[in-house]
Amino acid sequence: MQVVLIPSGKSFSCKSGETILAAAKRQAINLASACENGTCGACKSEVVAGVVDHDDRASALTRTDLALGKALLCCAYARSDLTIKATQIAQRNDQPAATVPARVVRLQRLSPSVSGLTLRFPPGLSPAFRPGQFVGIEWEGRLRSFSIANAPRADGTIDLHIGRVQNGQFTGHVFEALTEGEILRLAGPFGDFGIADDQRPMLFVAGGTGMAPIVGMLQALAPAAPRQPIRLYWGCRNAREFYASNQVDEVAPAFADFRCVQVVSDDDPQWRGRSGFVHDIVRSDVPDLCQFDVYACGNPLLVRAMEDVAIEGGVPPARFFADSFNLVPPPAVDAQVLNKGATA
Ligand SMILES: Cc1cc2nc3c(=O)[nH]c(=O)nc-3n(C[C@H](O)[C@H](O)[C@H](O)COP(=O)(O)OP(=O)(O)OC[C@H]3O[C@@H](n4cnc5c(N)ncnc54)[C@H](O)[C@@H]3O)c2cc1C
Ligand code: FES
16 A cells, blocks of 8 residues: 655555554654554544554544544555655654753642653754644653643743652652653653634543643733633642642633633542542533633543533534543563463
């Protein structure tokens, strides 16, 4: 099968059983990618013509993506000749993605379960990103994805909001050992999450650290003092986890018609605000959902539930945008090794 990339017009062939990303790499065409296992969405591209199949790793693909003809090139296979709109990276590199060093210039405990990092890059190496995109931090041979939690700044620094994961290697390091001054290695920016149309009403839905890219998008919108309705629904397990409330308070006065609703999902007798699942609260609060562009970010269950609410509410696929913090699957177990173990 033959694949043509737009806008570059470059083409390459795909063998049977070979992912589109692997086929491009084999022919020295470097396409955007990070995890290479279907979880991060860095390789998400639009199939303009032709048919692809995915294997069962494609967790970063939503129903909306499928309806819009999107594919994850790291786990998609050509079933016909294809034309694909894909992000091409300038240099060829055998690593999953080229990385640059970044110094931790600020480390803050934002809540019991979230740390804030500010990273500074060497001159000329700061990532040029769109608010909403994410970077990959290389740790023990694998890229960990984290959304950039600010709008672009003159000094090129970026903020990350790192939620602690139980037994997480990198997030454990951030909470137990990381100090200001440490150098991390980053790849990216990646992803297509971000403001699609800055003139339309927007409804943002975040779960936990799903607020990170939304803070960046709100900061980017604020200088234009938007007049259209902007709604933010933020769900956390308990009240102590609303770690970025001050950042929301800072931008809120710039918006003429802004409402932020915080929702707690655990039983918390001290909590005087809204309780339940954040997507259920959106469903009951916003009957006219279809007037909004909907942006959802956070754990995959929330993103999927919010996608259902958006579809029920009449939001067309082209107006639903999501970044799902998918789990990285455990390393594949080699069936032959397992079988040998069983017979030894
Ligand atoms: C596009 C994208 C953007 C993301 N942005 C952010 C962000 O801005 N802030 C943020 O805090 N997180 C974000 N994440 C999630 C983040 O990438 C993971 O939490 C991180 O990779 C965990 O790394 P680790 O080395 O600590 O865990 P690992 O050592 O890789 O994993 C340890 C164990 O935890 C499980 N695990 C891994 N990730 C998660 C998770 N998110 N939730 C629950 N269990 C998990 C693994 O399956 C494994 O069993 C994002 C994920 C994606 C795909
Ligand atoms: S590189 Fe394909 S989903 Fe991460």
